[in-house]
Amino acid sequence: MNVFDILGPVMIGPSSSHTAGAARIGLVTRALLGKTPVKAHIFLHGSFAKTYKGHGTDKALVAGILGMQTDDERIRFSLDVAKREGLEIQIETGELEDAHPNTAEITLTAEDGEKVSLRGSSIGGGNILITRVNGMEVSLTGQNPALIVLHKDAPGTIAAVTEIMAEYGANICSFHLAREAKGGLAVMTIESDSCLGPDLNEKINQLENIYSSTLLERV
Amino acid sequence: MELNYHSIEALLNAAKENNCRLSQLVLTQQAEQMELPEQEIYEKMRQNYQVMASCIQPGSAPDLKSxxxxxxxxxxxxxTAVEQGKNLTGPLLGGALYRALAVSELNASMGRIVAAPTAGSCGIxxxxxxxMQEQYKLTERECVMSLFTASAVGMVIANNASLxxxxxGCQAECGSASAMAAAAIVELAGGAPDMIGSAIATALKNILGLVCDPVAGLVEIPCIKRNASGVAGAFVAAELALAGIRSAIPADEVIWSMKKVGDVMPAALKETAEGGLAATPTGKMLHGQVFGE
Structure with a gap:
């Protein structure tokens, strides 16, 4: 803890969990898509569903999707900015099973039809946890540079990926693996202490049994 | 430098031994801890102070709505009452009240604020x-430095109780902010370390047990007005301490009791919007008005 944990951060009100955390969930989704979205479907659960109008959670999520940081004064007007930039937004509320009270599911679609969907929770003080990407379980905080690697469940795949990380001197601070079935689609989420460059990601993308590797910078 | 944030007494003793202001000790220690030059840490705090100052104008606009x-x-x-010289308690208290309301109302309208220590208590x-800067013509440097003292108090509370x-409950948010503000005021007024300790203790004692009961779960009612009373309480505590009035219960023991009181406080009174003012007929009616139920 330091003085800036007490006097800080600079943020857009009114609530670190309902505004700052929501904006960060939007930012991660945008980073995962890696290009400009034209459509955003937002599903809100729990306290997010019940209080989003009063807290401006919808505006904060959309602001993040538009690439705005948590202290960006345009967050308040993000719905207008979305309209101007041609981003179509649908908001739905309801119940999700086994989800934290402050949870949103976002699906973004790019102009070329590429889609990404994500489930993220705002867990307090502006901190977030991404628990699903494209329906698969992950564990991501957005606080560290990370790789999300979709791959075939085959022996040696994890070793090949981590070997490249070792080669680049990237220390792993969190590793999570989920798979649909033995030999089927699997996803690794790897968080690192150090910056992961595009070169490293490109090398992983060229490995055998890798469908895609997405680099997510710290948000 | 050896300086930890587990007791107010230890911090104040360090200031006495080194015969310097607490803020300077904290700045030096933080620079060491973060492995950055003092100037850089100071500059970051100065930017935070500028964001705080930039909240007043938009936060006190006539047409502001949450x-x-x-x-x-x-x-x-x-x-308006203060500027027309019509308020009861003069420009110092009146000025503090409208500024606390301004920052807090700006927060509720999705404006840019500094969490201090939280968004709900950001005005105090x-x-x-x-x-203090306006009324006593203080330099920006003195004011920025006083924020290091305030932060140190917040860290001790975070380490021993909660923010x-x-x-x-609200004692952890507005109470902590009030204690932090009281310490900053005493330092800005040139008070001795013991006076800072008494001001922290008095500010916290006077808000001990305050529940967190936001109407509709929003950071507005009663949070905004509690920011006004939080800064008023800080001035009360500082004024008493500067007159040489000591707190019978030391600051660290008050913080300990705040933790104990918080532990036994029912969940309905801890930000769940199920008790207190949130559960009143008007509180429920306003909830329905906002969320259309």
Missing amino acids: TSGLTGGDAYRMR VPAAVLT AGAQG
């Missing part, structure tokens, strides 16, 4: 320091 539509415009009313510390309404 996102929910429940609040806004009260900082303008208070400011800025109102105290900005008003979250969901854990400790």
Whole structure:
């Protein structure tokens, strides 16, 4: 803890969990898509569903999707900015099973039809946890540079990926693996202490049994 | 440098031994801890102070409305009374009240603020320091430095109790902010370390047990007005301490009791919007008005 944990951060009100955390969930989704979205479907659960109008959670999520940081004064007007930039937004509320009270599911679609969907929770003080990407379980905080690697469940795949990380001197601070079935689609989420460059990601993308590797910078 | 943030007494003893202001010790120690030059840490705090100052004008605009539509415009009313010389308690207290309302109302309208220590209590510390600067013609440097003292107090409370309404009730948010502000005011007024300790203790004692009961779960009612009373309480505590009035219970023991009180406080009174003012007929009616139920 330091003085800036007490006097800080600079943020857009009114609530670190309902505004700052929501904006960060939007930012991660945008980073995962890696290009400009034209459509955003937002599903809100729990306290997010019940209080989003009063807290401006919808505006904060959309602001993040538009690439705005948590202290960006345009967050308040993000719905207008979305309209101007041609981003179509649908908001739905309801119940999700086994989800934290402050949870949103976002699906973004790019102009070329590429889609990404994500489930993220705002867990307090502006901190977030991404628990699903494209329906698969992950564990991501957005606080560290990370790789999300979709791959075939085959022996040696994890070793090949981590070997490249070792080669680049990237220390792993969190590793999570989920798979649909033995030999089927699997996803690794790897968080690192150090910056992961595009070169490293490109090398992983060229490995055998890798469908895609997405680099997510710290948000 | 050996300086930890587990007891107010230890911090104040360090200031006495080194015969310097607490803020300077904290700045030096933080620079060491973060492995950055003192100037860089100071500059970052100065930027935070500038963000605090930039909240006052937009926060006290006549047409300000919160996102929910429940609040806004009260900082303008208070400011107008002060500027016309019509308020009861003069420019110092009146100035502090309208500034606390301004920062807090700006927060509720999705404006840019500094969490101090939380968004819900963001008006108290800025109102105290900005008003001291205006009334006593203090330099920016003195004011920025006083924020290091305020932060150190917040760290001790975080280490021994809590700064979250969901854990400790409003005493943990507005109470902590009030204690932090009281310490900053005493330092800005040139008070001795023991006076800082008494001011922290008095500010916290006077808000001990305050529940967190936001109407509709929003950071507006009663949070905004509690920011005004939080800064008023900081001035009360500082004024008593500067007159040489000592707190019978030391600051560290008050913090300990705040933790104990928070622990036994029922969940309905800890940010869940199920008890207190949130559960009143008007509180429920306003909830329905915002969320259309």
